[in-house]
C-alpha cells in the first residue's frame with residue numbers, strides 16, 4: 001500500500017497508491033484531479049510544448065503554462081524577504097526545565113533543570129512588548145516547558161508582570177500555553193482566566209496515557225488533566241489535544257481517539273508518532289512502524305470524524321504553500337531557562353547535541369540585552385531553504401517542505417529523506433487529496449472542529465503540546481490596567 005509518485009514537471013506530480021487511479025497534482029495551483037493513462041500521455045506532451053496535445057485536452061498552451069508556473073503569491077512565500085532587524089512581537093518562554101510529570105518519552109528531559117531567572121524573563125518580555133507596541137500589534141507570548149505547573153508561584157508572578165506591563169503600554173496580551181494539564185482545580189481555574197488558548201497532551205484512555213505520562217512519584221496523571229480540560233471548557237478557553245503514539249499504543253489509537261472525543265470537547269486532535277529523542281532513547285518504548293501508523297491513523301481519523309472532530313498529523317496539509325515545516329527560520333524567538341535563544345521547541349538544554357544549529361543568541365544573566373548572532377540566523381535560514389530544495393523530487397515539497405529540521409538533523413537520512421516519516425507524510429497527504437476529490441472540503445473541517453480549528457503551530461510535532469499563537473483570544477475579564 002505504498003504511495004507512488006512521478007514528477008511531470010517541477011511543480012506537477014502524478015500521485016497514486018500502488019499505481020492505481022493516479023491523481024494529477026499541482027500543489028501551487030491547488031489542483032488535484034483523477035486522470036487516466038491517455039490524459040497523462042497528452043499532458044506530458046503538452047508540457048513539452050505540443051499544442052495538439054494541449055488542444056486534445058481542451059487547453060491552450062497558456063493554460064498548460066499556468067500549471068507549471070509558480071504563482072506570485074507562492075513565490076513570495078517560497079522566497080521570503082527577511083526583515084533586516086530582529087524585532088519579534090511574539091515569543092515562546094521556556095520558563096522552566098522542571099515538570100510535574102516524568103513522561104517516559106520526554107524529548108527535553110522535563111524535570112531535570114531549573115527555572116528561568118527573573119532578569120532573563122523580564123528582558124525577553126520587555127523586548128517583545130516594545131516591538132509589539134511599536135508595531136501596533138498584540139503581544140503574543142506562549143509558555144512551554146518543562147511545565148509551568150512545576151514553578152507555579154513564579155509562573156503567576158510572571159503572568160501578573162505581563163498583564164501589568166501590557167496595561168501600562170496599552171498593548172493587548174495574547175497568552176498561550178503548551179501543557180501537560182496536570183493542575184489542581186484552583187490552578188486550572190487560574191489558567192482558564194489568564195490564558196487565551198492552550199494545547200494539552202493527552203494520549204488516550206488511562207491505560208494508554210498513564211503508562212507513559214506518570215508524575216514524578218510514578219502516579220497516574222490523566223484524571224487531573226481531564227479536570228483541567230473541563231475547566232477550560234467551562235470558561236470557553238480554546239484548546240486542542242496532542243497525542244504521542246508509540247509502537248505499544250498504536251494498536252489502541254482508534255480507541256484512544258474515541259476516549260478523547262468522549263471525555264473532552266476538543267475540536268482537533270493531533271497524533272504524532274514517537275520520535276526517539278531525550279528520555280525516549282533510554283526507554284523501552286518503540287517508534288511505530290510507518291505503515292502500521294498510517295493504517296492506525298486512518299481508522300482513528302474515521303472515529304474522530306464520527307464525533308465531528310478532526311485528527312491531524314503535522315506533515316499532512318494540503319491547504320497552503322509552506323516554505324519550511326515550521327516557523328524556525330523566522331527565527332522563532334524562543335528563550336530557554338538559561339537565556340539561550342532557540343528557534344526549535346525541542347532543543348532547549350545547553351548540552352543538547354543540536355544546540356549549534358538551533359541556538360542563535362542569548363540574553364545575558366543580568367537581563368542587560370538581547371544578543372542575536374546574525375551569522376547564525378543567516379545559516380538557519382539558508383539551511384531551511386536547502387532542506388526544502390533537497391525535497392524538490394517529492395510531491396509533498398510544498399506541504400511538508402523538508403520535514404522537522406531537528407529530526408532530519410538527528411537521524412541518518414536516505415538521500416534527503418527520513419524514510420519512515422516521509423512514508424507517513426506521503427500516504428496521509430494522498431489520503432487528503434483523495435478525500436478532497438470525494439467531496440471533503442479540506443478548508444471546512446467537521447462541525448465541532450470548524451468551531452475552533454488551529455493553523456499549524458510553530459512546532460507542529462513535539463511531544464509536549466505547543467499552542468497556536470494564531471488562535472483568537474477567548475473572552476475573559478479585562479487584565480492589567482489597560483487604558
Ligand code: SF4
Pocket residue numbers: 099100101102103105106107108109110111145146147179180463464465
Ligand atoms: S513531555 Fe512535557 S509533560 Fe512530559 S515530562 Fe516532558 S516536559 Fe514534562
Ligand code: SF4
Pocket residue numbers: 390391394395396397398400401402403416417418421422423425426
Ligand atoms: S521530508 Fe520527505 S515527505 Fe517531506 S517533502 Fe521531503 S521527501 Fe517529501
Ligand code: SF4
Pocket residue numbers: 325326327328343344345346347404405406407458459460461462
Ligand atoms: S518542528 Fe522540528 S524544527 Fe520545528 S520547532 Fe518543532 S522540533 Fe524544532
